[in-house]
Amino acid sequence: MAIETGIGFIIGVFLIWVGYIVSTKGIYSILAGFWITWEPVNNEKLGKRIGVLFIILGVLAIFTAIFTIWFGDVVGKITAILALIDGIMIFIVIGLDQMGR
Numbered sequence: 001m002a003i004e005t006g007i008g009f010i011i012g013v014f015l016i017w018v019g020y021i022v023s024t025k026g027i028y029s030i031l032a033g034f035w036i037t038w039e040p041v042n043n044e045k046l047g048k049r050i051g052v053l054f055i056i057l058g059v060l061a062i063f064t065a066i067f068t069i070w071f072g073d074v075v076g077k078i079t080a081i082l083a084l085i086d087g088i089m090i091f092i093v094i095g096l097d098q099m100g101r
Contacts, residue, residue, distance in 0.1 A: 008065025015058030023051020041097050049093045057086050 026047040064079040 005065045005069065008061055008068075012058045012060075012062035012065065015061055016055050017058075019051045019054030019056075019058060021051075022054060023048045046093065046097045050090060053086055053090050053093065057083060060086070 024047075026043050060079050060082055064075055067075045
């Protein structure tokens with residue numbers, strides 16, 4: 001159980017770090033197809049929005065690692081749904097940015 005919790009913490013901290021880098025530096029190379037299929041309209045707004053969504057995903061990973069110890073697999077199912085919603089929101093944010101042209 002301790003190994004799974006440690007892996008959850010590591011993944012959560014990594015996602016928070018990626019979110020921080022994207023929101024402050026505006027590095028978009030983590031997004032697939034960037035500069036190939038689309039170019040951001042407003043770099044600062046898009047970076048902050050996607051960065052916050054990655055930070056939320058990292059916090060979800062950490063909370064899942066903690067609460068799975070007490071509540072079991074139910075937390076994993078709820079977190080999977082929330083992570084899916086977060087991923088959909090990332091695509092929505094990118095789409096809204098492209099509509100700003």
